[in-house]
Amino acid sequence: MTEYTARQRISRSEVAHVADLARLSLTDQELDAFTNQLAAVLDHAADLEALDLTDVEPMIHPLPVHNVLRPDVVGETSDRNEVLSCAPSIENEQFRVPPVLGESP
Amino acid sequence: MSPSKEITARGLAAEVRSGVRSARSVLEEHLSVIDASEKEIHAFNLVLIEDARAAADVVDAQVAAGDDPGPLAGVPVALKDNICTRGVPTTCSSRILEGWRPPYNATVVDRLVAAGAVVVGKTNLDEFGMGSSTENSAFGVTRNPLDLRKVPGGSSGGSAAAVAAGFTPLALGSDTGGSIRQPAALCGVVGVKPTYGVVSRYGLVAFASSLDQIGPISRTVADSALMLEVIGGHDRRDSTSIPVPAPDLTSVLDRGVEGLRIGIIEELSGDGLEGIAVDVKARLGEAAAALEAAGATVAATSVPSTVYGLSAYYVVAPAEASSNLARYDGVRFGLRIDAPNAGDMNIATRTAGFGDEVKRRIMLGTYALSAGYYDAYYGKSQKVRTLIMNDFARAYEEFDILLSPTAPTTAFPIGEKTSDPMAMYLNDVCTISSNLAGHPSMSVPFGLGNDGMPIGIQVLAPATDEVTMFRVAAVLESTAPAGHPAIGGVA
Amino acid sequence: MSTNATTEIVPGWETVIGLEVHAELATATKLFSGAPNRFGGEPNTNIDPVSLGLPGSLPVLNEKAVELAIRVGLALHCRVQRSVFSRKNYFYPDMPKDFQISQYDLPINGEGWLELADGRRVGIERAHLEEDTGKSTHVGGGGRIHEADYSLVDYNRAGVPLIEIVGAPDLRSPEDARAYVSELRSILVAIGASDGKMEEGSMRVDCNVSVRALGETELGTRCEIKNINSLRSLGRAIVYEARRQVDLVTSGGRVEQQTRHWDEAEGSTHKLRSKEEAYDYRYFPEPDLVPVEPSDEWIESIRAALPMLPRERRRRLADEAKIETAAAALTVERGMDDLAVEAIGLGADPVRVLVHLENNLADGIGSLSAGPFAALIAMEVDGNLTSTQTKTVLAVLVADGGNPAEVATELGFEAMEAEELEVIVDSLIAEHPQDWLAFTSGDDKERKKKAGFFVGQIMKVTGGQADGRAVNELLARRADA
Numbered sequence A: 001m002t003e004y005t006a007r008q009r010i011s012r013s014e015v016a017h018v019a020d021l022a023r024l025s026l027t028d029q030e031l032d033a034f035t036n037q038l039a040a041v042l043d044h045a046a047d048l049e050a051l052d053l054t055d056v057e058p059m060i061h062p063l064p065v066h067n068v069l070r071p072d073v074v075g076e077t078s079d080r081n082e083v084l085s086c087a088p089s090i091e092n093e094q095f096r097v098p099p100v101l102g103e104s105p
Numbered sequence B: 001m002s003p004s005k006e007i008t009a010r011g012l013a014a015e016v017r018s019g020v021r022s023a024r025s026v027l028e029e030h031l032s033v034i035d036a037s038e039k040e041i042h043a044f045n046l047v048l049i050e051d052a053r054a055a056a057d058v059v060d061a062q063v064a065a066g067d068d069p070g071p072l073a074g075v076p077v078a079l080k081d082n083i084c085t086r087g088v089p090t091t092c093s094s095r096i097l098e099g100w101r102p103p104y105n106a107t108v109v110d111r112l113v114a115a116g117a118v119v120v121g122k123t124n125l126d127e128f129g130m131g132s133s134t135e136n137s138a139f140g141v142t143r144n145p146l147d148l149r150k151v152p153g154g155s156s157g158g159s160a161a162a163v164a165a166g167f168t169p170l171a172l173g174s175d176t177g178g179s180i181r182q183p184a185a186l187c188g189v190v191g192v193k194p195t196y197g198v199v200s201r202y203g204l205v206a207f208a209s210s211l212d213q214i215g216p217i218s219r220t221v222a223d224s225a226l227m228l229e230v231i232g233g234h235d236r237r238d239s240t241s242i243p244v245p246a247p248d249l250t251s252v253l254d255r256g257v258e259g260l261r262i263g264i265i266e267e268l269s270g271d272g273l274e275g276i277a278v279d280v281k282a283r284l285g286e287a288a289a290a291l292e293a294a295g296a297t298v299a300a301t302s303v304p305s306t307v308y309g310l311s312a313y314y315v316v317a318p319a320e321a322s323s324n325l326a327r328y329d330g331v332r333f334g335l336r337i338d339a340p341n342a343g344d345m346n347i348a349t350r351t352a353g354f355g356d357e358v359k360r361r362i363m364l365g366t367y368a369l370s371a372g373y374y375d376a377y378y379g380k381s382q383k384v385r386t387l388i389m390n391d392f393a394r395a396y397e398e399f400d401i402l403l404s405p406t407a408p409t410t411a412f413p414i415g416e417k418t419s420d421p422m423a424m425y426l427n428d429v430c431t432i433s434s435n436l437a438g439h440p441s442m443s444v445p446f447g448l449g450n451d452g453m454p455i456g457i458q459v460l461a462p463a464t465d466e467v468t469m470f471r472v473a474a475v476l477e478s479t480a481p482a483g484h485p486a487i488g489g490v491a
Numbered sequence C: 001m002s003t004n005a006t007t008e009i010v011p012g013w014e015t016v017i018g019l020e021v022h023a024e025l026a027t028a029t030k031l032f033s034g035a036p037n038r039f040g041g042e043p044n045t046n047i048d049p050v051s052l053g054l055p056g057s058l059p060v061l062n063e064k065a066v067e068l069a070i071r072v073g074l075a076l077h078c079r080v081q082r083s084v085f086s087r088k089n090y091f092y093p094d095m096p097k098d099f100q101i102s103q104y105d106l107p108i109n110g111e112g113w114l115e116l117a118d119g120r121r122v123g124i125e126r127a128h129l130e131e132d133t134g135k136s137t138h139v140g141g142g143g144r145i146h147e148a149d150y151s152l153v154d155y156n157r158a159g160v161p162l163i164e165i166v167g168a169p170d171l172r173s174p175e176d177a178r179a180y181v182s183e184l185r186s187i188l189v190a191i192g193a194s195d196g197k198m199e200e201g202s203m204r205v206d207c208n209v210s211v212r213a214l215g216e217t218e219l220g221t222r223c224e225i226k227n228i229n230s231l232r233s234l235g236r237a238i239v240y241e242a243r244r245q246v247d248l249v250t251s252g253g254r255v256e257q258q259t260r261h262w263d264e265a266e267g268s269t270h271k272l273r274s275k276e277e278a279y280d281y282r283y284f285p286e287p288d289l290v291p292v293e294p295s296d297e298w299i300e301s302i303r304a305a306l307p308m309l310p311r312e313r314r315r316r317l318a319d320e321a322k323i324e325t326a327a328a329a330l331t332v333e334r335g336m337d338d339l340a341v342e343a344i345g346l347g348a349d350p351v352r353v354l355v356h357l358e359n360n361l362a363d364g365i366g367s368l369s370a371g372p373f374a375a376l377i378a379m380e381v382d383g384n385l386t387s388t389q390t391k392t393v394l395a396v397l398v399a400d401g402g403n404p405a406e407v408a409t410e411l412g413f414e415a416m417e418a419e420e421l422e423v424i425v426d427s428l429i430a431e432h433p434q435d436w437l438a439f440t441s442g443d444d445k446e447r448k449k450k451a452g453f454f455v456g457q458i459m460k461v462t463g464g465q466a467d468g469r470a471v472n473e474l475l476a477r478r479a480d481a
């Protein structure tokens, strides 16, 4: 595969930061490999840079649909036991997790 | 005996409905084919022998009671293993979903069952749909039934292989950038990506929500039409579902192409396209000639911005995926690798549970959405989608249908592209634009390559015009060159 | 409350406050699924695949939540507009999908304003729809998050519709902040959008505080304070934070932009994270939902169905009673303005109406209705009942209803004849000549004092039956004679 040694579109430290945001941990070796691979994809995407898209609206949906609304009527709820039976850890009918560091943003 | 192209869902359902054959006997025959060659092909993550027998018996009981089980009475179907089935493991071919049994059925599953279909198993895929060869599965590769050294394509490789091998006449795949059409082409079967919103995504485990669409894989065009009629139509559980009934397709298949204007997309078939094989181009030319002979007018045309499709796709799809796959955090379901605190538990779980390709795309998408890069990547790519839509709209003023190859080459050897993600991504170059625009497209087998492996022609249509797309597909099917590979057999 | 623009917590310094209020909307179901929106209940019972964020589940927007959000927008004079949902990405165990569906660059309600009881307007920057999270209980370490052994998560609340109302930094004191929250709560309750219960967490307040020297026009660096659970803590947190920031600046330091946590027990705030550590939420439009474009007809029909808002109620009562708008606030807050306006409309004296509502009806109006209330006040004004007797009759009307004249008769409150009163006054003047002299020839102060003495004596003699006003008039007449 292509080796990117010159100026890369994404640096090793950026990949490390992104892994952090995505809650993934990478070995040094993986970090090198992923940096090269992501740089190759971003290099390919560089053809977009030349495009002048100032007056183009971004597409949010393939189809021009809007106002899809549901009446406020109570529907079926899940069977708690069925759901909890697939949980990695439970206690008192709740999902148990290791201690949480830091508060919700 | 292997089922051949003559064994169709339509034919089987007719026999079961009329009581000529029992659903149970149809099932057992298919189970014996699975038994004979599943070991070497590995199309399935899970074969539901007992559940399938029970379902077939229900169909037979309905027939015995004088009730009509529906248009797919007793037809064995295979489901891509990213489609939720209540109480039955749904793995997405990922370790991270270990132990998860959805508490609900996908809408398509309910509709198939209501139509009398018998679910036989869950098929292998590239983990979460991310790949073009079904090599990125936590449970091993699926082999192409026509040549076991080759990939079946992906990500719906298990479903395409199951149909090609005669395991089931019908299968469901999902298509985010070509994941139904490309494996269908590589396995010599029909694969359809409907208009975005025609088939409910409720219960399809999301890869890239604005691109994903469920669709049929079958050995004949008519069977795909039949299956799409069953699974399509509005679903209030999916906000992006189009509020219209499923199109009537089976009745239009014999209408021919007389008077239709068909354009060949230069950018996806001409000399400018990197890596397109000579034999693929040759078959496309023959397909055009066949349609012309059948009364259509055929001309080359340009859809210029499709050349940016691949770049836009490999930003948009990973971006959405990075968010869709955040929920695999070890808290509520699936794998958990314990750690002293919740954050570290998330990291340990995700690091152990996801394969390399999934990690690659999550990181790519996270990067494309992150502060400072959003406009350059995600924002720009969504604008490119608008350009592609506009270009297609212009092309469809002149043409009813557009044509291109489905994939640049025939099936490639297992292992050939696994170390170079970009080379793998280039496989999707012809199929991606339909997803970006939300338009329907399908792959129809049309002759063989120099290696004796099948080649697929892609038929593209404007949004919601599945009817015209199927008419063209039916003509291509009936005019395809002789010397078709031994579909249903194992080479 | 004070109408001063500035209430100085630290002399010479101005505190600038902007509030972000989250209120749970009073729907039957969640924002994106049919699971019940219900407070309390057995853990993990109000759940379905959508509220748990299970793979393959998809959101479908609750029409009622949109309607309530539009009601809020209209009540706050916001521009109601085309809106798009976005994903706010961050990992947290109580967040089922590890992203929150919220609105980002295109909120359903744009800029508007809220009018405080004293007539000042506070800017509203936006009011958008979003989903609530589940709830974690921290086990061990005394239930505190940083010392817990582990946590348990209940997703009953996950997906409950919230409206987040972002106020402009227009508030200047703890009193301002409390007045703003009270007014906002009154509005939300009045329009049926939310029950506004801070104690149940259905209304939550985050507070942005900055300080600047008096006269300075640039805004200082702000800190956002989280975990404020009552109006009382809101005021305490603002005072603490303002002092902390002024101390920092006056001791040569600099305020760092931070998110801080209010600790109720310690009475202080502590740093959660700095601006640099802020989350990168990677917002992008939610592909599983389509834009909401409320039609003019829909908006107008919602507007037409809106009840009268506290501001309009205050204005109506003020006009009716010919008083300052601020003076109408308490009666409106107690929800008694309809009674007041109706009674005044029936000819009751506005001043007496408000005096009784404010002083004697704090526990509610019970069976009291406008007709009997107006009749009672007429009896009082005409001197047929003393104010004490009026209060007694009023209590009966509140408890049992009825006709005030009949109640007064049953209680034996016969109006005292004028001649009877004259006889008693004249004999008292004769009995206390020194006091009478002081009354007739003293200065204003002395005259007032002696008037009080004579009224007191007369009340003693008549057992409270005499009308104080009539006695005063009589004394004046005798003195002038």
Ligand SMILES: [Mg+2]
Pocket (backbone or CB within 6 Å): C020, C164
């Ligand atoms: Mg906020």
Ligand SMILES: [Zn+2]
Pocket (backbone or CB within 6 Å): C022, C130, C164
């Ligand atoms: Zn919020």
